[in-house]
Amino acid sequence: MPTMAIIGMQWGDEGKGKIVDLLSESAAHIARAQGGNNAGHTVVAKGVEYRFHLIPSGILYPSAKCYIGGGTVIDPASLLAEMDQLRSHNISFEHRLFISSYAHVVFPYHRLLDELADRSQGIGTTKKGIGPCYADKANRLGLRMADLLSKGFRNHLKEVLKRKNFELEKLYGHPPLDFEALASEYERYAQKLASFLAPVEEMLYKALKKEKILLEGAQGTLLDLTFGTYPFVTSSSTIAGGIPAGLGLGPAIDCTLGVVKAYTTRVGNGPLPTELSPEEMARFPDHIQSREIGVTTGRKRRFGWFDAVLAAHTLRLSGINRLALMKLDILDGLDEIRICKSYLLHGKETSSFPVLSEELLQVSPVYETLRGWKSSTKEAKSIEDLPKEARAYLSRIEELCAAPISLVSVGPGREQTLFLDPLFKEADWRC
Ligand code: GDP
Ligand code: IMO
Ligand code: MG
Numbered sequence: 001m002p003t004m005a006i007i008g009m010q011w012g013d014e015g016k017g018k019i020v021d022l023l024s025e026s027a028a029h030i031a032r033a034q035g036g037n038n039a040g041h042t043v044v045a046k047g048v049e050y051r052f053h054l055i056p057s058g059i060l061y062p063s064a065k066c067y068i069g070g071g072t073v074i075d076p077a078s079l080l081a082e083m084d085q086l087r088s089h090n091i092s093f094e095h096r097l098f099i100s101s102y103a104h105v106v107f108p109y110h111r112l113l114d115e116l117a118d119r120s121q122g123i124g125t126t127k128k129g130i131g132p133c134y135a136d137k138a139n140r141l142g143l144r145m146a147d148l149l150s151k152g153f154r155n156h157l158k159e160v161l162k163r164k165n166f167e168l169e170k171l172y173g174h175p176p177l178d179f180e181a182l183a184s185e186y187e188r189y190a191q192k193l194a195s196f197l198a199p200v201e202e203m204l205y206k207a208l209k210k211e212k213i214l215l216e217g218a219q220g221t222l223l224d225l226t227f228g229t230y231p232f233v234t235s236s237s238t239i240a241g242g243i244p245a246g247l248g249l250g251p252a253i254d255c256t257l258g259v260v261k262a263y264t265t266r267v268g269n270g271p272l273p274t275e276l277s278p279e280e281m282a283r284f285p286d287h288i289q290s291r292e293i294g295v296t297t298g299r300k301r302r303f304g305w306f307d308a309v310l311a312a313h314t315l316r317l318s319g320i321n322r323l324a325l326m327k328l329d330i331l332d333g334l335d336e337i338r339i340c341k342s343y344l345l346h347g348k349e350t351s352s353f354p355v356l357s358e359e360l361l362q363v364s365p366v367y368e369t370l371r372g373w374k375s376s377t378k379e380a381k382s383i384e385d386l387p388k389e390a391r392a393y394l395s396r397i398e399e400l401c402a403a404p405i406s407l408v409s410v411g412p413g414r415e416q417t418l419f420l421d422p423l424f425k426e427a428d429w430r431c
Contacts, residue, residue, distance in 0.1 A: 008220030015326035019042025024058030028211035033246030035218035070102030071246020076189035098198035101146035124268030125134035134235035203383025232270025240318035255431035258320035264304035274304035308400035313353035321431035340365035
């Protein structure tokens, strides 16, 4: 049966949570493959707002089976807090939330080292320990969920902690962490999480033959460790190709849906070529109204105009078939709307996305200006309900990205979604 990958096409926070929740209605299985609780995915269902960091955003449907794959990194305390959030809403997830034993575990020394390193490195990370945890994985110093439950856990942790404490003390002058306290804290977590560990890889392999699987990307393509705006990136592969690798699923994606905002945002440091001037920013709804405050860190997101050079580039990197165009309503009040169609770099116009972040900082966007629609799109139920200027804006984005828009989102709620493509209405995901 078909699989669909949901991939952020910008720098994260495109609205993936909303789309995953919507499409989960017809999916039997929903899986997260990479990242950790640096992600923050929002779902607004029946007026209630849920924030997911590691638990897949499809969990609200009582029959959906949700998986946290081997390519993720798990902070047990944060995961347990997410579970409590669900319990407080009377959402039961026992026997339908499964965690891969291959996933690596985030420890307090990862969070500390993230925080201490970022003081001088200046990436503006989420400080959740994600980078140091993936670094330990690559250095063969990590502990996986399976290791947490194994007999050798204490010995394993003791060896690793020696090295981590050395780093903390010698490099940063930070007091060492106490082995006994850490080991017993994580043994308690292991007990609480043990019943959720399952052979996720085998389960998904079998599911693939019978039912639809939704693959929930985290972060955005430009935060990809290899192809993002390095070094201002996260530490996992966020492109569509990274998802099967993170799940041990085989290259089985039938449709890749690119989730993209009608403008651009970025949280944390690094280049953002179309970043708004303070005067332009003043014409947009503020951060609270536009829901542009980070779910994970509470930081205000930076704003930019829609960047078609970026979108065409990320579309190629993930082999995006269709677009979900999000947050059109945020542009409702503008007289004029700009789209960046190319860059000027070293005096030459180009539609290539530079590899070097310092070059991306130097590009001048070449804009075209479209008329705004100056009316609310929030209540629209179909594409015909949108003002003609809004439809012209969507058509221009389709043209510049060379991909069709399948969904338009005009508000955070499930019902504020326009389906332009029978592919989704009929819940057939073969693109
Ligand atoms: P994700 O990380 O990609 O899942 O996105 P986030 O949840 O971090 O950020 C998206 C924010 O925009 C959330 O607060 C959503 O509830 C909200 N949102 C999603 N779609 C729309 C939309 O079409 N219009 C408006 N106004 N808000 C939206
Ligand atoms: P979702 O899934 C937006 C950013 C951080 C920082 C960089 C590295 O909600 O779209 P990290 O802590 O991962 O080492 O930080 O990546 N970042 C995100 N930005 N949305 C996310 O996830 C992000 N996850 C990480 O702000 O710039
Ligand atoms: Mg987010």
